[in-house]
Amino acid sequence: MQSTALEKQLAFLREIDRLKTVVRQSSLLDKSRKENSAEHSWHLAMYALILSEYACGPINKNRVIQMLLLHDIVEIDVGDFPIHSESSNESQTEQESRAAERLFGLLPQQQGNELLGLWQEFERAETDDAKFAKALDRFQPLLVNVFTGGGTWIESSVSFEQVFSRYGPIIKRGAPLLWAVCEQWVTRHFGE
């Protein structure tokens, strides 16, 4: 029996409940536990809502919010790839693309294609909307590390230079004024 559009949409919304069980490297600011990818996505959408004036160029705030709401759902199939890990980028990209096709494929075709397109735009990071979204996705964990006294930088023995090279270009490209603040924080944190 063919599923109705609504049945497909509800199946998708039930499936993505699992993003709440994907645990990231970053902790909450109170250090009580690690953050999960669903609450991280909520927080990033709030970052976009509040900080849109710092984007690199003219952006559509609501598209950025939508992008950030769904940017991590592929982690339901492939897990979180930490920024400081050594995993192969090629295999990660392939796995995430397959996951995106499976997940957005649960939706009615037109809606699924639209959201898959938005996810792909985020991944390619060529538009101003996507560049700003990517910048926030780097800015939030950096902020957490600074305000928890080091966080994943200490756990993974990350150096001052590595922070600059792993976060800097992406944050600076999408939100230069936010990177200026990061430079001050990171310099102070590492006592440079």
Place this chain on the structure above:
Amino acid sequence: MQSTALEKQLAFLREIDRLKTVVRQSSLLDKSRKENSAEHSWHLAMYALILSEYACGPINKNRVIQMLLLHDIVEIDVGDFPIHSESSNESQTEQESRAAERLFGLLPQQQGNELLGLWQEFERAETDDAKFAKALDRFQPLLVNVFTGGGTWIESSVSFEQVFSRYGPIIKRGAPLLWAVCEQWVTRHFGE
């Protein structure tokens, strides 16, 4: 020393990290633990993104998404008031209003007032946007209860009639077609 706009915005974004520690009555669909209000807000924003075609009237999907992202942040100060509790509605409303003023008051004035207005619009539930947002905020926990075999209805000894009266009017008003599905689920669940 006066804080800059950006300093205020970052203080707000750090403060709302605490929404991740507010635990709701509903569990995750896999029943592994209770849901928190931050990941609940993410999921509701996704519900709005996916289900906007079922709204009662002409809505602005992006305003609804924004509303749902921030609808629960007052719980940082006052906690979650469960739907099946006996708390006084008057005192709840007062406490939540004070919390909204404190939290949105952390932001630069104009931005804070805009978002406070959006939160108040949600609470008043008079516009189509707010009615649809309120409907989703009832629909999601109902779905969780149905797909976890009873959930909070069993824990709080909630009857068939109470489910109809506590969820029905609000879901039906904002999203009549979603309520039609709920009626089937709830009737089957209670074996009526």
